[in-house]
Amino acid sequence: MNNTACPHGPASWAKPLLLGVVAISLVSGVLGGLARLGVAPSSIDGAVWLNHALLWHAGLMICGFLGTVIGIERAVAVKRPMAFLAPLLSGAAGLCFIAGYAMLASALLVAAASLFVAVNVVIVRRQRAAHTVLLLVAALAWLIGNLHFAFDATSPATLSWWFSFLVLTIAAERLEMTRLMRRHPAAQPSFFAAVALLLAGAAASAVSPVGGGVLFGTALTLLATWLVVFDIARRTVFAAGLPRYMAACLLGGYLWLAVAGVAWAAMVLGAPTRDIAWHALGLGFVISMVMGHAPVILPAVARVKLLFGRPFYVPLLALHLSLALRLGPGAFDTTLRAAGASMNALTLVWFAATVVGGIAAWRWLHRGPVVTPLKEKPR
Structure with a gap:
């Protein structure tokens, strides 16, 4: 029997479990961010898990929360039970951040992103289009960011790649929507030029934080301009x-x-x-x-x-x-x-x-x- 059609298949129990894990990562990440500014609720101020959430605020919000949410959405779209492994692993990584096991969290994130890349390869094979290829590139950006984090959590390239994952995922969805409009001949070339600059900036940040950061910031502004003009x-x-x-x-x-x-x-x-x-x-x-x-x-x-x-x-x-x-x-x-x-x-x-x-x-x-x-x- 096909598990995607079975009410008791993996997806039936995975989604409720994942939604709970997503909520935990989100709440912990938000409280950790507030604790950084000295605004933690007095009832939990000083709690060990809150200190962990404060330290790994970015990992909780970008990977534990948003990475898991995007993984769920992609797993539902691909309609394969095994696709839910990626968000399950990233959700588990969020729990490890909170518990203070950052090294284990980094390993889980690398595994989650690797599986997520495989899911996006399936999507590209089903529909070979510019936006699906860009979704695959976004998944690869998440994997590269997670590898940077695993080998050096302080690397300035980690956040650049993590944010590239989010920005390119959103940009790919908006690129798909522009197919409903009559586009200027320069629209698609200029879009991919900005994407290339973004990826170049993220890559360069590992060896030249200043030069790579300037490229990355410039690319963000160019993408914003493109979206306002063409979306x-x-x-x-x-x-x-x-x-x-x-x-x-x-x-x-x-x-x-x-x-x-x-x-x-x-x-x-x-x-x-x-x-x-x-x-x-x-x-x-x-x-x-x-x-x-x-x-x-x-x-x-x-x-x-x-x-x-x-x-x-x-x-x-x-x-x-x-x-x-x-x-x-x-x-x-x-x-x-x-x-x-x-x-x-x-x-x-x-x-x-x-x-x-x-x-x-x-x-x-x-x-x-x-x-x-x-x-x-x-x-």
């Missing part, structure tokens, strides 16, 4: 309903991607813009994309129905405003930076509650009438 979001923002909301998420994210590019180049040149570079990219760009795609991807992955409505705009606006506070005035005032970071965390909780509310609202609106079976009259 279908600049048209769908004038639509209504979910397409307009998604476009708002995307366009806002592209602006933060441009900010991250400038801040990244300034950071490697010695400017105090590290928080701006990392969190304009990780929160402003990546989480904006997550918010935009969640109402579409979550129902497909978790097999639930979700009612979209205007309340989804509230956490989106809160994300941008809190991030502007953190990276604007907060860049010069530690108190404002901590306040902005706390609001960032609350925004994620708010968005999760909005999603749960959307699921509950759909179920309430589509509840069936209670039917009482008729009793047969005694003869």
